[in-house]
Amino acid sequence: MAPGLPTAMDRPHFIGIGGAGMSGIAKILAQRGAKVAGSDAKESATAEALRALGATVHIGHAAGHLADDASCVVVSSAIRPDNPELVRAAELGVPVVHRSDALAALMExxxxxxxxxxxxxxxxxxxxxxxxxxxxxxxxxxxxxxxxxxxxxxxxxxxxxxxxxxxxxxxxxxxxxxxxxxxxxxxxxxxxxxxxxxxxxxxxxxxxxxxxxxxxxxxxxxxxxxxxxxxxxxxxxxxxxxxxxxxxxxxxxxxxxxxxxxxxxxxxxxxxxxxxxxxxxxxxxxxxxxxxxxxxxxxxxxxxxxxxxxxYTGVKRRLQLKGESAGVQVIDSYAHHPTEMTADLEAMRSAAGEARILVVFQPHLFSRTQELGKEMGQSLALADASVVLDIYPAREDPIPGVTSELIIEAARAAGADVTAVHDKAEIPAAIAGMAKPGDLVLTMGAGDVTDLGPRILDRLSQQ
Structure with a gap:
């Protein structure tokens, strides 16, 4: 084992190994010589990157994914108690480690x-x-x-x-x-x-x-x-x-x-x-x-x-240029809190000059929308026009009465040009119908809105 590798983590199993925080810890452990395994809900480039380091990555969650000789199971706060691999860990007596404890151990x-x-x-x-x-x-x-x-x-x-x-x-x-x-x-x-x-x-x-x-x-x-x-x-x-x-x-x-x-x-x-x-x-x-x-x-x-x-030239999803088509640049923003949304829109306004800024915004979490939906709508008033998707739930269950309409109403009250679109599949055509050469399009939010950038570019290329 490489120096600094905690022996209790020499055969770790990560539930949700493809997540941003989890995959980083798994990667470092693999580079230090650990026999890393784990599971994630879907296939991804991150899963492939981990496999390239020698990690075993299962797709989907099942009790059988957890090896009998696992030294620990690493979880984040997003993992629910009824996860079958977590239940299996309890049956086998495998220690469960929160990702923060695993990261703290790597810093020692x-x-x-x-x-x-x-x-x-x-x-x-x-x-x-x-x-x-x-x-x-x-x-x-x-x-x-x-x-x-x-x-x-x-x-x-x-x-x-x-x-x-x-x-x-x-x-x-x-x-x-x-x-x-x-x-x-x-x-x-x-x-x-x-x-x-x-x-x-x-x-x-x-x-x-x-x-x-x-x-x-x-x-x-x-x-x-x-x-x-x-x-x-x-x-x-x-x-x-x-x-x-x-x-x-x-x-x-x-x-x-x-x-x-x-x-x-x-x-x-x-x-x-x-x-x-x-x-x-x-x-x-x-x-x-x-x-x-x-x-x-x-x-x-x-x-x-x-x-x-x-x-430093940027990180994925932080005002990341996804490409240009038909004279329209498509940029991806991870902003999902009103302060972040305002900061990214102001940065784009400063860089864009006279260009129009069009936003595709996907709210993240019902609880955040309930508390900050009004402020999100006010932030969108900084764009020339916005399209708002349904709330991305992530780890949360719906809250009665909390929908994207809270944001849309606040945006319109602030004088914003906002359209609601409930089906993501309709977004590329909607943006292609709005965008003109010289415009900037921001896909904004912490959920899967990021997947829309390439689709928007493809649709623009057909203009």
């Missing part, structure tokens, strides 16, 4: 950077992974999205740094003990698990309290939720703030848009640094500054890290 003995926040975690984690790799530091990383190819969400590097996306949705980020933690922002989300913003603050306070002695919390000076969290933290937590606020420790002096990229100037330890960010939008520029501050807190020279950040 290394210098972890844990990236948290309601929005921007995947992008910031990716920026760190790419830039540290560019500097030859060979980090390990586990990210909630693919960088440039299926399976590229994780890597076992032989350096001493581990960069991880820290998920607050189910409080699993309480399991980590980072040397450097990042909190990008704090907002009420994940309504099935948090009843109030105070519960969110308490959860982030617990996360900050897990930073190892002598470690550092890098936190936004611009976001009011982050500032409130900073006020609540004890003096024992060493903080470094970043942002455009005048009192930020790492102060952003300028963000200059340059088409689908930007130039950022910061003041860090009395030194002005200017560097490029190869993705559009102010929010992504600020994510890069958070990454810069975190690297500096870990002892990496900022003058070396800043130019390396330009090597």
């Amino acid at each position: 003995g290394l210098r972890p950077i844990a990236v948290a926040g309601t929005h921007g975690k995947t992008t910031t984690t990716s920026m760190l992974a790419v830039s540290l790799t560019e500097l030859g530091l060979r980090p390990s990383y586990a990210i909630g999205g693919d960088l440039d190819a299926p399976g590229s969400n994780a890597l076992h590097g032989d350096g001493d740094i581990f960069v991880a996306e820290a998920d607050e949705s189910d409080r699993s980020f309480h399991k980590y003990a980072p040397q450097v933690a990042i909190v990008l922002n704090v907002e009420l989300d994940h309504h099935a698990n948090y009843a109030s913003i105070d519960e969110i603050y308490e959860s982030f306070e617990t996360f900050a309290g897990k930073i190892v002695p002598g470690g550092t919390l890098v936190i936004s000076a611009d976001h009011e939720g982050a500032r409130e969290l900073t006020r609540r933290l004890p003096d024992s937590v060493r903080t470094v703030t970043y942002g455009e606020a005048a009192d930020a420790d790492v102060r952003v002096l300028a963000i200059v848009p340059q088409g689908l990229s930007s130039r950022v100037t910061v003041l860090l330890d009395g030194q002005e640094l200017t560097f490029g960010v190869s993705v559009p939008g102010r929010h992504y520029a600020l994510n890069a500054v958070a990454a810069l501050a975190a690297g500096a807190a870990l002892g990496i020279p900022a003058a070396e890290l800043a130019p390396a950040l330009a090597a």
